[in-house]
Amino acid sequence: QVSRKLVDSADIIVFENLNINGMLKNHHLAKHIQDHAWGKLIQFTQGKAAKAGKVVELVDARCTSQKCSQCGIMVPKTLADRVHLCPKCGLEMDRDLNASINIRTLGLRGRAYRDAANNQPVSDVGSPGI
Known part of the structure; x- marks a missing residue:
């Protein structure tokens, strides 16, 4: 389901x-x-x-929870740290939400690169519902 x-x-x-x-x-x-x-x-x-x-x-899930989804710097955390707080840009959010934004970005980039390599339009990559 x-x-x-x-x-x-x-x-x-x-x-x-x-x-x-x-x-x-x-x-x-x-x-x-x-x-x-x-x-x-x-x-x-x-x-x-x-x-x-x-x-x-x-x-690839490596570093998705450590990387700031807004400015891109690495913000080291232990598994016990449940909040992402970026010292550079000030972004503060749940660690898992930050990671999910990074995962979505990686997925869309990978799709865009494959579409461009296959001469497909890349404009559909940001489609709603993601």
Whole structure:
């Protein structure tokens, strides 16, 4: 149901390309990862998106929570730090929201580069619903 809602709500869906098998080796995370079936959600979404003519982008998640989504500097945090507070530009927001903005930006850039390389119009990259 979640994958159907995602595909129905957006033309481009961006996920972190997480090493789920590696994360399952961490005993503190393993139960939560299996309970939420992250890999299955991505697979289901990719299948439904392909049938609907939509796109699923997988992006490298490294540093997405450390990088300021407004000015781009690295703001080191521990996992316990739940708020992103940039000393350069003053941006203050939830750490996960900051990371999600960075992930979306990476997904849109990757799509734009592929479209440009294939001589496709790049203007559709910023379509609503992302």
